[in-house]
Amino acid sequence: MALVRRNRPLALTGAAVIILFVTLAIGSPIVAFRINRDRLEAEAARQHETQLRLQAQAQELVSRQKAYASDTSAASHALDEGNFGLARKLLTGHGPQPGQQTCAALSGVICGPNPGRAT
Numbered sequence: 001m002a003l004v005r006r007n008r009p010l011a012l013t014g015a016a017v018i019i020l021f022v023t024l025a026i027g028s029p030i031v032a033f034r035i036n037r038d039r040l041e042a043e044a045a046r047q048h049e050t051q052l053r054l055q056a057q058a059q060e061l062v063s064r065q066k067a068y069a070s071d072t073s074a075a076s077h078a079l080d081e082g083n084f085g086l087a088r089k090l091l092t093g094h095g096p097q098p099g100q101q102t103c104a105a106l107s108g109v110i111c112g113p114n115p116g117r118a119t
């Protein structure tokens with residue numbers, strides 16, 4: 001105690017350093033745990049977003065295939081009736097956009113990337 005009385009500023013500085021080290025020793029694992037938890041949550045959210053995006057793309061492809069099949073059938077009926085303009089109008093909008101897959105399911109070709117367009 002005599003050292004504390006003689007060098008009070010030094011004793012207070014030492015106490016402050018000890019308090020800071022204790023705070024650091026307790027706080028660091030807590031912060032590390034929270035950072036890791038947030039990182040895992042972000043990764044799970046990214047995986048979920050990817051899964052939802054792939055599902056949406058698959059549903060969009062199925063919808064495009066059904067629309068193609070329906071319009072092809074209607075165009076066939078229009079051709080049977082001699083209505084070439086309607087048949088052409090029905091089939092005009094079914095070409096794939098850049099980056100989309102082709103939908104030539106009715107012609108026996110498996111849907112795949114469109115080689116004629118840039119992706």
